[in-house]
Amino acid sequence: MTGFGSLMNRLRNFRHPRILVLMYHRIDDVEMDPWKIAVHPRHFEAQLQVLTKWNVIPASRIGDFNSKKSFRKPAVCITFDDGYRDNVENALPLLEKYECPASFFINTSYIGKQKEFWWDMLESIFLSDIPLPEKIELSHSGEKFEFDLGQDANMHAETMKAHTKDWIAWEKAPGQRHEIFYKVWDIFRKCPPFQRDSMAEQLLDYVANHYKPDQRRYPLTDAQFELLADHPLINIGAHTHSHPALPALNYTTAREEILLGKTNLEARMGKKVWNMSYPFGSYNKETLALLAELDIDQAFTTEAIPVEPHSHTLRLGRYQVMDLDGDAFEKQLQQWFLFRN
Numbered sequence: 001m002t003g004f005g006s007l008m009n010r011l012r013n014f015r016h017p018r019i020l021v022l023m024y025h026r027i028d029d030v031e032m033d034p035w036k037i038a039v040h041p042r043h044f045e046a047q048l049q050v051l052t053k054w055n056v057i058p059a060s061r062i063g064d065f066n067s068k069k070s071f072r073k074p075a076v077c078i079t080f081d082d083g084y085r086d087n088v089e090n091a092l093p094l095l096e097k098y099e100c101p102a103s104f105f106i107n108t109s110y111i112g113k114q115k116e117f118w119w120d121m122l123e124s125i126f127l128s129d130i131p132l133p134e135k136i137e138l139s140h141s142g143e144k145f146e147f148d149l150g151q152d153a154n155m156h157a158e159t160m161k162a163h164t165k166d167w168i169a170w171e172k173a174p175g176q177r178h179e180i181f182y183k184v185w186d187i188f189r190k191c192p193p194f195q196r197d198s199m200a201e202q203l204l205d206y207v208a209n210h211y212k213p214d215q216r217r218y219p220l221t222d223a224q225f226e227l228l229a230d231h232p233l234i235n236i237g238a239h240t241h242s243h244p245a246l247p248a249l250n251y252t253t254a255r256e257e258i259l260l261g262k263t264n265l266e267a268r269m270g271k272k273v274w275n276m277s278y279p280f281g282s283y284n285k286e287t288l289a290l291l292a293e294l295d296i297d298q299a300f301t302t303e304a305i306p307v308e309p310h311s312h313t314l315r316l317g318r319y320q321v322m323d324l325d326g327d328a329f330e331k332q333l334q335q336w337f338l339f340r341n
């Protein structure tokens with residue numbers, strides 16, 4: 001069987017049409033990446049070359065299963081979450097080169113800001129060699145969180161690098177800093193935004209002069225956002241205002257996060273925002289009801305399943321693409337495509 005040109009696959013695709021939605025975050029050459037969200041620009045180009053054999057469709061064509069022409073070749077849809085500066089610097093020129101449409105789901109509280117996303121800030125503080133106090137205390141609304149860094153309060157740069165280089169955030173932590181990094185991340189994502197911001201300030205007070213943000217992972221500038229907004233290959237969708245886990249918030253706060261994330265984009269672009277992706281892929285019944293109320297027709301999770309004709313349009317699965325070369329990526333795509341429920 002040679003890839004997807006085979007008759008077998010064409011027949012399979014005709015009878016059981018499915019779309020693979022790919023999820024990217026950063027396109028850059030990075031030293032450490034505990035969330036596995038960065039793809040090297042060279043690998044991204046190799047992946048796009050593989051995708052030229054597929055049918056790359058824009059998000060607006062998902063659900064268009066009646067159009068037989070669309071599904072003569074297996075279909076994929078490319079998406080990016082969060083709105084990193086490197087998306088325009090490194091990904092956009094390649095999307096243009098291979099004429100691939102893509103969707104960008106962007107957090108509106110970060111556009112144009114010279115600062116790290118909150119989860120990247122935690123990485124710069126905990127997964128670096130900056131000196132930390134032995135005890136850190138964060139509090140909000142009468143709730144107190146205490147962290148004991150012990151000997152890991154001070155780490156040598158080389159030791160830290162060695163511990164962190166291949167570490168994946170959801171696996172066993174190699175030390176106190178890594179463990180506390182994950183705990184604080186989990187608290188922050190489940191917090192109402194104003195409480196998370198307040199705790200972020202408390203944390204920054206502990207490291208004031210030592211914190212060195214990594215500018216390569218800053219959010220889009222205003223000009224970069226405008227470039228994307230006017231680009232014929234690009235669809236911009238919502239990703240909330242400040243990236244909380246929506247099911248952890250009460251109704252009013254969840255509604256405000258979704259609404260602000262949508263209306264801020266609409267005000268900037270002068271056009272309707274009709275799709276979004278859920279931060280951390282998480283949603284519940286209340287989230288789905290809010291999306292329907294706020295006139296969002298299409299939403300993506302992070303559940304690794306293909307889109308099929310029966311898929312719920314507010315619960316569309318996506319596959320997180322890893323930093324793979326062209327051959328490994330093609331193998332991975334084929335496995336995803338042949339997945340059976």
Ligand SMILES: [Zn+2]
Pocket residue numbers: 081082239243278279280
């Ligand atoms: Zn996100």
